[in-house]
Structures are given as structure tokens and as C-alpha cells.
Amino acid sequence: MKYSFIKNGIEVNDKSEFNPKHILECGQVFRYQSERLGYKIWTKNSVCYLICKKGHDIISTNNREEFVHFFDLDRNYSEIKERLSEYPFMQNAIEHGYGIRILNQDPFEMVLSFILSSNNNIPRIKGIIERLCERSGGTTDCGFQFPSPDQLKNKSISFFQDLGAGYRAKYLYNTVDAINNGFSLDIQGMTTMDARKHLMRLTGVGRKVADCVLLFGYHKTDVFPTDTWIDKIFVELFGENNFTREQKADYLSDYYGELSGYAQQYLFYKRRSGNKIKIDCISED
Structure with missing residues (x-):
């Protein structure tokens, strides 16, 4: 780079x-x-x-x-893209999202952000997070910081409800309370499976949310976060809709291995942009 x-x-x-x-x-x-x-x-x-x-x-x-x-x-993304290009139906997605890089973000911010992402859309998520920062984060010359667990320690469920979090308000409240009472986010040294199980002990953190946190908060790239967009891709590519979402996530992460997170981002971006994944490059071997 x-x-x-x-x-x-x-x-x-x-x-x-x-x-x-x-x-x-x-x-x-x-x-x-x-x-x-x-x-x-x-x-x-x-x-x-x-x-x-x-x-x-x-x-x-x-x-x-x-x-x-x-x-x-x-990180050398040219090498990553070269390796991924050897997989069926990846070349077209890589060409579409050629400039993607996976960001290294704060784990606590990722936990709250992706709890909010459940059954939600990006503009609404952005709005809730912005209100959270405005009402509880520190200030800088350029705006509001994302609040720390300590800054949210004394916030009530109604505080999160007033942000527009809806039913997720209780999840946010319980998660903040757990972290302030000793639940550790220092999980970088755990295996991916153990780290996922650990995160899923938090209220509102299921498989998809945990995998998003692992990928974007800890850069564990052997996970494949699976949501409605990935559901669509799975059906389009494999003609199969009888798997549970967890089974799809397991299959895809096994298939792509340590490149799973990168593959997910290229495929997600391509499909969310309104373009189906082309399958005419699948090998018969």
C-alpha cells in the first residue's frame, strides 16, 4: 500500500x-x-x-x-485480492469493491453499534449513534466522541429509549452494565470460537452481531457475518434456502477460512449496491 x-x-x-x-x-x-x-x-x-x-x-x-x-x-490488500480471486464468483465482486479495506475500530463502539444494527437500517443506526455521542460522549474541536462505558454507567433504559433505540434500549443498558461490572472485552488472545461465545453472553449479541464485532473490532478475519444481504447471495449462488443463518455462516467461514471477512465485505458491498453476484466463472473442476 x-x-x-x-x-x-x-x-x-x-x-x-x-x-x-x-x-x-x-x-x-x-x-x-x-x-x-x-x-x-x-x-x-x-x-x-x-x-x-x-x-x-x-x-x-x-x-x-x-x-x-x-x-x-x-496490510497488503493486493495479495488478499489475488488469493480471493482464485475462488469462484469472487473476481467480479472484487472488481466492484476493489478499494475496500477493513477498518480497525474500537471494540466497545462496535458492540453497541452492531446491537443497534439488528433489524435496522444504516441511516437510522447512524442517527441513534450520533445522538448517543451528543448526549453522553466527550467533546473535541471537531465534534463529540463515542462515550466510554464509564460515561454510560448511570444511564437508564429510558435514556437509550429516548435515543430511538426501541426494543434494543434494554440490550444496550444491560450490555453497558455488564461491562461496567467486569465483563471483559480484552479477548484478542482468544480463539475465534471462544471469543464469539464470550461476546454472545451479552444481552442482544447473537451470532451475526458477535461476528461483526470480531471482524471490525478485533480484525478476526476468519468470520463471515451473515445478514439478509448474505442470505440473498447464498440463495443466488447455491440455490439453497433450507439452511439456517448460523449454518450459512459456518459454511461460508469454513469455505473461505482466514479470508472470510474480506470475502464477506466484497460480496456484501456488491450485493448491497444492487448488483447480483455473477456466477458464470464457477469452475467445473
């Missing part, structure tokens, strides 16, 4: 491996907004302006190392 440090930011020089639209619209991140020249993006404690230019992009920030990590800039 070609990038260089410049004054007050990072210059990214490889459009084939870094496309802001692809990165931000593949379902992995909620705290961003479109700006005249690009995007404004928040992490847990920082903000950057992503300025889109012809031939290159500028990540404008005073925290360069943090955003190198956040955008996963030191």
Missing part, C-alpha cells in the same frame, strides 16, 4: 487499494458524514477529514499513526 506522511496528514497514492466510498459504504462503520471535498470520519477519540482527489487521497489528521492503523494501511 503506497502512502506517505505529509504535514498534518497522510497521502494515499494507490486508488486500487483505497477507495473511500467502498470503505465507508460496505456496512462496517457508522460515524462518518459526506463533506464537499470528501468525508469526515470519527474514531473513538479522534477525527479525520478524508479529502478525495484525482489519483490520490489525503487523510487530514494530527494523529497520523492512529489513522494508519484505523485504515489498515500497512
